[in-house]
Amino acid sequence: MPALCRDCLHAAEDGFARCPSCGSRRVVTHEDLFALSVAHVDCDAFYASVEKRDRPELLTRPVIVGGGKRGVVAACCYIARTRGVRSAMPMFKALSACPDAVVIKPDMAKYVTEGRRIRAMMEALTPLVQPLSIDEAVLDLSGTQALHGAPPALVLARFAAAVEREVGVTVSIGLAANRLMAKLAAERDKPRGFAVIGADEAAAWLAPQPVSLLPGVGPAMAKRLQAAGFSTLGQLGTLSPRDAAARFGEDGPALAARARGEDSRRVDPSRETKSVSAETTFETDMTTQAALEAPLWRLCEKLARRLKDKDLAAAGVTLKLKTAAFAIRTRAARLAQPTTLPDVLFAAARPLLAREADGTAFRLIGIGAQPLAPADQADRGDLADPEAPKRAARWAAVESLRARFGEGAVVRGRGLPKPPRG
Template sequence: MAAAVALCRDCLALSAPAMGGRPRCRACGSPRIVSHPELTALSIAHVDCDAFFATIEKRDDPSLADKPVIIGGGRRGVVSTCCYVARTYGVRSAMPMFKALDACPDAVVIRPNMAKYVAVGREVRAMMRDLTPLVEPLSIDEAFLDLSGTQRLHGAAPAVTLARFARRVEREIGITVSVGLAPNKFLAKIASDLDKPRGFAVIGAAEAAAFLADRPVGILPGIGAVAEKKLAQAGFAKVGQIARADPARLVAVAGRDGLRLKALAEGRDTRRVEPVRETKSVSAETTFEHDIAALADLEPILWRLAEKLAARLAAEGYATRSVVLKLKTTDFKLRTRTLSGLPPTGLATRLYEAGRRLLAEECDGTPFRLLGIGAGDLCDPALADRGDLADPDAPREKSRADAIAALRKRFGDAAVQRGIVLRKGG
């Protein structure tokens, strides 16, 4: 095995690893050292923003720095994300809000501001694309990068380029990221979660099988709770058991997926970093404090959601030809209704009108605990709200919406409101 190389994540110096239990950079004395024999040879990375929503809120309000922060809303909603302080209390993403507040009653709860988070996500994404065109976004706050062949462009090995990128994000955007570096996507994603927050971890090809052997099979991509239970019942509870298994038996247990699982268990993953990953839909939803049945009470809530959806479409760079209504009943049964073939739009008024048509048909006295509105058939915003002889009002509505957005940007969201939000439910 090649000798290990040490990288200082503060001064970016490369050197031989320092000896001792708590090594420090030979150049600047920093303890933020990453050392690995394959460090300068690896080029596939997974970058994950740390507690993304919560970190942005703490950046924008320094008084929150040492406080537990939960992004979510309402005791019947769920946690979107939380900061690392809140996690020490046992709070986790997707946890019901009432459980999160029971665990951490002093938490500061902030409702999500998706338009702001999307804008910050785009800033980070732009910096990623300064490193390589091979960026595959997985969500608003994480992506795979392939930095193969970029050493001459950046004058440094991919590991150094990634450490420089993490410093730049922290300095210019004010949030932190964790980096996983590996020979493939599967291992890179695992690595990025090993040293959070503000981490940098490496998993090399030579150690991959041994590293994975004692981990549960649920760590493998595509293995959910049901598949994990089925594999465990067949004697495959650990990744190492799959790696050592006869391929024919794996196929008998897992079907055609068996050979894929064996390759992953051995640390092999042939998937490429795909730079194009199309957004399929954009949506906004809310869970109510109390069940609501009346259309008149649901309308102002739908309007608020339509405004959020319009803002998210604008931030993502889309318009839509399709509106989807989502309702969840008291017994957790889900209803989705779609209105397709609409003239392309990004206006809250048009989104609301379509959503209300669908909502009115569903208001039959059934109490609902959740309401959502989404845009499914996404399109270029240049095609939207242009108006024609059949729809001469669209340009005027768009100008009005742009003027309201400008006022809100200057004076806050409450500066201009429609009368509907003053009604019960708004």
């Protein structure tokens, strides 16, 4: 059976439990090891790993990346995870579970920089790289063996070693015949993992697993499936397309197919970003429009920056609010023309906020751009708004000053924090 040592990268068609070259037991063996070409790459606890890389004294400490007692966990290291901490968990619950954790405020600029470094390393392996997030992507290495002089499995093992050596973080890799199974394989052996699931074993491997294992099946859907008598993926996978549609609607046949490990999606490097957003959680609840407008303005500035980074523009805005009781409200509006300017985003979001600021206590506010448009269509100006190009020039000048002298170099009055009033 084919085998690969993940430490010295020794590979052979005849399997081995211990590497004959270096003695390592970090060995991957699978009959399809050198034939599969779809890979899911996921950085391990990325934000926390970057922070530990930069602060080696934290290597053996539980680390949580997040903000404020009322914020949520953006990421946590595996030590913190053993104490029950999870991403998106409220900070007060995380600190209750792990009171000795070191809490670090997120440094998104640093994480984006490191994520782009890793992305560039992926793109050196194959042009078929589809980013899924800042630290996660799916790759198709079909047809690259002649280019690299090695099968995809060995190329991926070299890549993992290079990321660890050059960037200072670890990745987990799932190798399979399609995107779904590659993702599940990557989650099977974290951290610093390399797992393989062949096409012929996918259905059997999935059969005893709970329906909640399937990506896209959240708690509500899992509860619905279980109520219908489907607690395992094997049970769900027995449904014919007709029965699946009758029970679960138009998405039913695809759901049953995925329960069998079937996935026809291709790796698409040109996959369009559907939305860009920014949000913040308050230290104390806010109830008035005046109090909410300052953080909303700052988020509009952040959103404008993110749109520019992605070479996109907003053709509409979506306001998000979360109440003190954790209920989410969203309101949307279309724009007369696409924009990348924070004042236009703010002007569109402000009336949406006014309708929701009814005395309700809010713990979070967010602003998103959706639908999106190409950046070259933004802020061109017309008879109804001839000043748009001038505003775009002013905003570019502000960003230039901030790039040279820091974020505090130019601050709009509406972005200054206001004394709490409710």
